[in-house]
Amino acid sequence: MLTILFDGVAYGMLLFILAVGLAVTMGLMNFINLAHGAFAMAGGYITVLLMQRLNVPFLVCLPLAFLGSALLGGVLERTLYRPLYHKAHLDQVLFSIGLVFMAVASVDYFVGSTQQIMQLPEWLKGRTEIGEGAWMLGMGHYRLFIIAVCAALTVGLQYVLTKTRFGSRLRASVDDQRVAAGMGINVNIVFLSTFAFGSGLAGLGGALGAEVLGLDPSFPLKFMIYFLIVVAVGGTSSITGPLLAALLLGIADVAGKYYIPKLGAFIVYSLMILILIWRPQGLFVRKGGK
Amino acid sequence: MQKRHLLRASAAAALALTTGLAALPAAAQDNVFKIGLILPMTGQQATTGRQIEAAARLYMAQNGDTVAGKKVQLIVKDDTSLPDVTRRLAQELVVNEKVNVLAGMGITPSAMATAPLATQSKTPLVVMAAATSSITEASPYVVRTSFTLPQVSVALADWAPKNGIKKVVTLVSDYGPGIDAEKYFNQRLTFNGGQVTEALRVPLRNPDFAPFLQKVRDAKPDALFVFVPSGAGAAVMKQFLERGMDKAGIKLIATGDVTDDDQLNDMGDGALGVVTSHHYSAAHPSPLNKKFVDAFEKANKGLRPNFMAVGGYDGMRVIYEALKTTKGTGGGDALLTAMKGQIFESPRGPVFIDAQTRDIVQNVYLRKVERVNGQLYNMEFDMIKDVKDPGKSK
Numbered sequence: 251m252l253t254i255l256f257d258g259v260a261y262g263m264l265l266f267i268l269a270v271g272l273a274v275t276m277g278l279m280n281f282i283n284l285a286h287g288a289f290a291m292a293g294g295y296i297t298v299l300l301m302q303r304l305n306v307p308f309l310v311c312l313p314l315a316f317l318g319s320a321l322l323g324g325v326l327e328r329t330l331y332r333p334l335y336h337k338a339h340l341d342q343v344l345f346s347i348g349l350v351f352m353a354v355a356s357v358d359y360f361v362g363s364t365q366q367i368m369q370l371p372e373w374l375k376g377r378t379e380i381g382e383g384a385w386m387l388g389m390g391h392y393r394l395f396i397i398a399v400c401a402a403l404t405v406g407l408q409y410v411l412t413k414t415r416f417g418s419r420l421r422a423s424v425d426d427q428r429v430a431a432g433m434g435i436n437v438n439i440v441f442l443s444t445f446a447f448g449s450g451l452a453g454l455g456g457a458l459g460a461e462v463l464g465l466d467p468s469f470p471l472k473f474m475i476y477f478l479i480v481v482a483v484g485g486t487s488s489i490t491g492p493l494l495a496a497l498l499l500g501i502a503d504v505a506g507k508y509y510i511p512k513l514g515a516f517i518v519y520s521l522m523i524l525i526l527i528w529r530p531q532g533l534f535v536r537k538g539g540k
Numbered sequence: 541m542q543k544r545h546l547l548r549a550s551a552a553a554a555l556a557l558t559t560g561l562a563a564l565p566a567a568a569q570d571n572v573f574k575i576g577l578i579l580p581m582t583g584q585q586a587t588t589g590r591q592i593e594a595a596a597r598l599y600m601a602q603n604g605d606t607v608a609g610k611k612v613q614l615i616v617k618d619d620t621s622l623p624d625v626t627r628r629l630a631q632e633l634v635v636n637e638k639v640n641v642l643a644g645m646g647i648t649p650s651a652m653a654t655a656p657l658a659t660q661s662k663t664p665l666v667v668m669a670a671a672t673s674s675i676t677e678a679s680p681y682v683v684r685t686s687f688t689l690p691q692v693s694v695a696l697a698d699w700a701p702k703n704g705i706k707k708v709v710t711l712v713s714d715y716g717p718g719i720d721a722e723k724y725f726n727q728r729l730t731f732n733g734g735q736v737t738e739a740l741r742v743p744l745r746n747p748d749f750a751p752f753l754q755k756v757r758d759a760k761p762d763a764l765f766v767f768v769p770s771g772a773g774a775a776v777m778k779q780f781l782e783r784g785m786d787k788a789g790i791k792l793i794a795t796g797d798v799t800d801d802d803q804l805n806d807m808g809d810g811a812l813g814v815v816t817s818h819h820y821s822a823a824h825p826s827p828l829n830k831k832f833v834d835a836f837e838k839a840n841k842g843l844r845p846n847f848m849a850v851g852g853y854d855g856m857r858v859i860y861e862a863l864k865t866t867k868g869t870g871g872g873d874a875l876l877t878a879m880k881g882q883i884f885e886s887p888r889g890p891v892f893i894d895a896q897t898r899d900i901v902q903n904v905y906l907r908k909v910e911r912v913n914g915q916l917y918n919m920e921f922d923m924i925k926d927v928k929d930p931g932k933s934k
Contacts, residue, residue, distance in 0.1 A: 257750040363586040367774045367806040377784050388754075390782050462748055464775050468584060472745055507751035515743040 252387035254508050255501065260393035262500020263400035264462060266493050268455035268473065269480035270407065271448035277486020278424050279444060281331065282339050285346040286452055286477055287470025288353035293319045293453025294460040294469065295357060298366040308371050312399075312457050319453020324446035331445065332438075350470045357467040366465040396458055403451070408489050420444055479522050485532025495533055573610040573640050573863060575856075576633035578626055578654070579669075580646040581618035587802055588646045588669050589618065592852030594840050596643075599856035602835065607860055608868035615639065619650060626650035627657065634661045641666060641859050641875065644852075648672040648716045655679035662872035664862075664879060668855040669848050672716040673931025676899045681872065683879045683898045685858055686851035687819045689717045689767065690724035690931040692795045695904035695924045696817040697728035700763065705791060706734050707761040711752060711776070713768045714741040721767040721795060724930055737761055742768070749779050756790065757783055763791040766798055773798030774807045781810045791815065796918065799909055801846040804916045811909045811916060819902050820847040820888040823917035832887040845887075854886045854900075858893065897932045 272286040293315035300306040300314060330349075334342055374395055379388045411417040423430040423437045431437050456469070463473065476499075484495030499518055506517030525533060577596060579589035593616055605612045615637060619626040626645070633639045634657060642658060643666040645651040651670040655678035658665035667675055667684040676682045700708065710725060712718035718741065726736045738759055740752050753776070756764050764785070766776055773794070780792055796818020799811055822833050822844050832853065836845040845853075862878035870878070881895040891902040904927045907918035 253754055254751065257748075257754065261748050261750065358582055358586070363582065363584055364803065365772070365774065367803065367808075369808050375782060377782060379784075388783070392782065461778075462750075464772065466584065504748070504751045508755050511740050511742075511752065511755065 252381070252385055253389075254505055256387060256389055257393065258501030258504035259497060260390075260396050260500070261462070261504055262497040263397050264455065264459050265476055265480055265500055266496035267396075267400050267403060268452060268459060269477040269496060270403075270489065270492055271451035271455070272477050273481050273484065273486050273489070273492045274448040274451070275445060276481060278420060279335075279441060280424065281335060282342040283331075283346050284343060284474060285349035285353070285470070286448075287472075287474050288350050289319045289323055289449040289452035290456030290459070290473070291353060291357065291465070291467075291469040292322055293450075293456035294465045295361060295366070295456075296453065297457040298368050298460055298465060299361070301368060302366075308374070312454060315457035316450040316454040319456070320446040320450030322453075323449025324442060326449075327442050327445040332441075335441075350474070353470060354467045361467075363467050366460065368460050368465075370461060392461060396462075399454075399458065403454075404489060404493055411489060416440075416443075476518075479518065483522055483525050483533055485534050488534060491532060491534035571610050573607070573612050573868065574633075574637055575612065575614050575859060576630070576637060576639035576642050576644075577614055577616045578619050578629050578633070578642065578644040578650070579616065580621040580650075581616070583620040585621045585646045587846075588848045589644075591802065591843075591846055591849040592644065592646075592668050592855075594836065594843065595845060595849040595852035596856050598836055598839055599853050599860070601839070603860060607863045608866070610863065610868045612860075612863075619646070621647055621650065623647075623649040623653035627653040630654045630657050634663055639663065640872070643855055643859065644668055645670045645675075648675060651675045651682070652678055655682055658682065664859075664872055664876045666855045666859060666879075668851040673720055673929055676897055676929075677932075680898075681876055683858060683876070683893060684900055685855040685893075687847070687900065687902065688929040688931055689720040689795065691902075691927050691929050692817045692819060692904050693721045693725040693765075693767070694728045694930050695906070695927055696765070696793055696795070696815075697725045697732060697734070698924060699817065699906050699922060700729065700793060701732045701734045705762045705793070707737050708734060708763050708765050708793075709738045709740065709756045709759055709761045710736055710765045711740045711742065711756065711768075712766070713744050713772070715744050718767050720931065725765055728930075736765075744769075749776055750783075753779050753783050753785065757785050757788060760788070761790060763793050766792065766794040769797060773800065774803060774811075777807060777810050777814065786813075793817075796821070796847060796907070799907075799918055801844050801918065802848075804909065804918070805844075807916065809911075812911065814909045815906060816909075816918060817904055817906050818847060818918070819904055820850045821905065821907050821918040821920055822846065823907075823912065823919055824888060824905070825920070826887070826889065828885055829887040847888075850886065850888050854884075854888075854891065857884065857886070858882055894928065897929065899929045899932065901926055901928045903927065 268290055275281050275283045296315045296318040297311040300311050334345055374392045376391045381387050419435050419440050423440045427437050480492050480496045484492035502521050503518045579592055581589040617629040619629055630642055641664050645667045646669050648670045651667050658681040659679040665682045669686050671687055671689050673688045673690050676684055710722050712722045722739055742752055792814050794816045796816045799816050801822040858879050862875045865878035866874045883892040889903045891900055894901050904924045905920040906922040907920045909916055910919045
């Protein structure tokens with residue numbers, strides 16, 4: 251039972267890393283970016299290709315995946331996204347879903363559509379078991395690693411957003427661009443770096459997730475729903491909201507599939523519907539807030 | 541309902557008319573024999589398309605493109621695994637291109653969507669990949685050269701109890717072939733005195749196998765039987781090891797899709813020792829297969845042929861031989877008759893096309909993944925002769 255809980259937490263943490271970038275762009279920057287999964291896929295492919303073709307160690311690949319996707323995000327923000335900030339949400343949706351299809355097709359064309367298989371380093375492959383019988387806790391090392399990375403990220407992110415000067419600038423730019431600009435904040439730079447950072451997080455999530463979730467060109471479409479559920483349930487105004495939502499969904503998904511395999515895939519959706527009926531704004535959003 | 545009947549009837553009439561009319565100008569280009577090969581060349585199933593097309597071209601390169609005085613022309617179309625696209629392409633091929641034979645079919649829904657067209661236009665449809673048992677019953681014009689999932693699952697269920705595997709948990713992807721595999725494996729294992737203690741179905745697009753595998757581990761069966769499409773197979777295998785299930789004394793047995801030759805090398809040492817049952821391995825020890833593998837690898841930059849390739853290769857052989865038998869003069873029905881009952885030596889071993897069911901009858905091999913000359917291969921160690929598809933009631 252504890253093992254199931256552990257697997258659920260790890261899975262939830264993974265969803266969180268994948269979705270938190272979306273919470274940043276969608277919640278903080280007020281841009282409906284459905285192409286978020288494409289940046290995650292970019293991170294995954296950067297990792298897999300570096301490992302397969304150039305034998306770069308896994309741990310080196312992770313920051314490279316972050317940087318690569320962040321760079322990609324930055325370039326796209328500057329060229330494609332910026333003109334759309336003031337457009338209607340429907341335009342943003344159509345635009346970003348178009349990007350997803352382009353990403354799917356181009357990965358298909360350049361890398362091929364097979365599932366990419368990754369070889370983890372030996373020290374991440376093992377498993378530690380504690381306890382006996384029903385209370386046995388089995389921890390896969392890779393899942394432990396995911397949890398650790400994710401915990402570190404959450405703390406860091408929360409700190410940046412609430413305690414640093416950049417965080418206050420970002421929140422100011424989002425709330426009122428004109429006033430923020432008048433106060434001497436370079437709104438463009440703030441948005442650019444935020445978007446790049448969000449994309450980088452997605453890339454890191456994709457790199458970490460390739461092992462567990464699998465990686466093929468349909469990745470952004472396959473997991474788009476999960477990102478959106480996490481953000482919808484958690485609300486977009488904080489980091490803790492999506493974190494708790496992701497954990498809740500991860501555990502519910504894993505436990506549901508374990509205890510009621512016949513219904514397994516639907517537990518997540520039912521849970522989402524219930525939560526949204528109860529709190530349409532998301533679990534951790536104060537009413538009336540932005 | 542009536543409206544639909546009317547529509548269908550008029551569509552059939554239109555099709556019949558156009559094909560009938562087509563016979564006139566076709567006389568001008570009488571010495572061309574067209575094969576419309578519809579395959580997924582892009583999208584999720586693209587490897588299937590790539591393997592089959594390469595194999596079909598290899599067959600033509602080896603056997604020449606003139607048969608019985610006719611020039612064989614291969615028209616390859618990409619259906620991206622979408623059945624409505626398959627159907628449209630098939631219609632275009634029959635009506636505009638006037639193909640003599642339709643072939644390919646990467647997935648079951650594609651084959652099912654095309655079958656009625658084959659019946660209406662009396663065009664033989666050679667299924668080279670799709671493996672759900674009922675496909676050959678969808679039209680009397682379907683001939684299959686790949687395999688069926690019941691065929692290979694049953695062989696495994698025969699082998700397992702003799703080798704100390706009594707209690708099995710099955711884990712299949714929740715769609716046609718998976719359910720076929722689950723059903724026939726369960727039936728035959730029970731018949732042989734074994735027992736399926738739990739039957740798990742995972743969604744086709746399942747992100748994480750952890751909960752299912754944990755459930756298997758807690759159930760402590762003698763073995764876990766798996767059918768998932770080849771891409772997902774590697775993930776199951778990895779997590780099987782990560783969870784320490786091999787150390788807990790659970791064996792992993794599967795249909796050959798899981799250790800697909802196309803991907804086996806990338807799966808790494810985790811795949812070693814996995815027992816699978818299938819009709820083809822690139823390591824099948826026959827001179828004919830050795831020649832086939834060498835020629836295939838040479839023609840495709842070292843790409844190893846998998847079971848899809850052999851289905852395409854044999855499919856071309858069936859078409860070629862039918863054309864030879866009919867001396868290039870017969871229409872769809874004559875070709876179909878000539879395809880039924882063909883007995884020949886394939887790279888996978890001896891096979892024959894059952895004249896009643898139009899499905900392939902072949903040996904099914906039990907294989908274990910081993911490292912040979914630095915590469916991973918499915919090494920055959922046992923064989924069940926002439927397995928007919930158990931899914932056919934007749």
